[in-house]
Amino acid sequence: METVLKRTPEPLRSVLIKHRELLKFAIVGGTTFLVDNGVWYTLKLTVLEPKPTTAKAIAIIVATIVSYILNREWSFRTRGGRERHHEAALFFVISGIAVGVNLVPLIVSRYVLDLEVPHVTFLVQEIADFASGSIIGMLLAMFFRFWGFKKWVFPDELGQRRRDNDQVTRLH
Numbered sequence: 001m002e003t004v005l006k007r008t009p010e011p012l013r014s015v016l017i018k019h020r021e022l023l024k025f026a027i028v029g030g031t032t033f034l035v036d037n038g039v040w041y042t043l044k045l046t047v048l049e050p051k052p053t054t055a056k057a058i059a060i061i062v063a064t065i066v067s068y069i070l071n072r073e074w075s076f077r078t079r080g081g082r083e084r085h086h087e088a089a090l091f092f093v094i095s096g097i098a099v100g101v102n103l104v105p106l107i108v109s110r111y112v113l114d115l116e117v118p119h120v121t122f123l124v125q126e127i128a129d130f131a132s133g134s135i136i137g138m139l140l141a142m143f144f145r146f147w148g149f150k151k152w153v154f155p156d157e158l159g160q161r162r163r164d165n166d167q168v169t170r171l172h
Contacts, residue, residue, distance in 0.1 A: 079154035094148035
């Protein structure tokens with residue numbers, strides 16, 4: 001990240017530095033987007049073909065675990081400071097609520113709007129699934145998670161303890 005910032009022209013560099021956490025969160029989000037969709041499509045096109053919502057929930061859980069590790073160790077590295085088990089519990093509570101937020105558009109698409117076979121073609125079903133589950137749902141959940149993580153899981157006022165520990169570690 002620092003190498004990229006050094007090569008970035010100044011007006012943009014200042015904006016990126018100001019919004020560094022959001023940028024890192026977005027990169028983690030892009031990574032977990034790939035994990036989520038890879039797992040989702042693998043499951044829904046194989047063993048969970050008749051249960052796309054279950055497949056999506058499993059995919060979200062796997063992506064959430066990856067997200068916790070990457071956010072804790074990179075995006076919000078200078079924040080937080082709670083004991084790890086407390087921090088993880090809060091992370092997974094916020095993420096659990098976000099799973100529900102993420103699933104709502106897919107549930108509406110499939111079971112309220114009937115955008116599934118035999119009511120529509122397989123292609124329309126898959127486009128609707130992707131748009132509702134992987135675009136709309138994920139964006140809604142992303143905004144909710146970013147707000148929740150900053151407010152409750154990795155609050156900045158607790159970050160001073162973590163920053164102090166990082167400095168002590170570097171000195172030794």
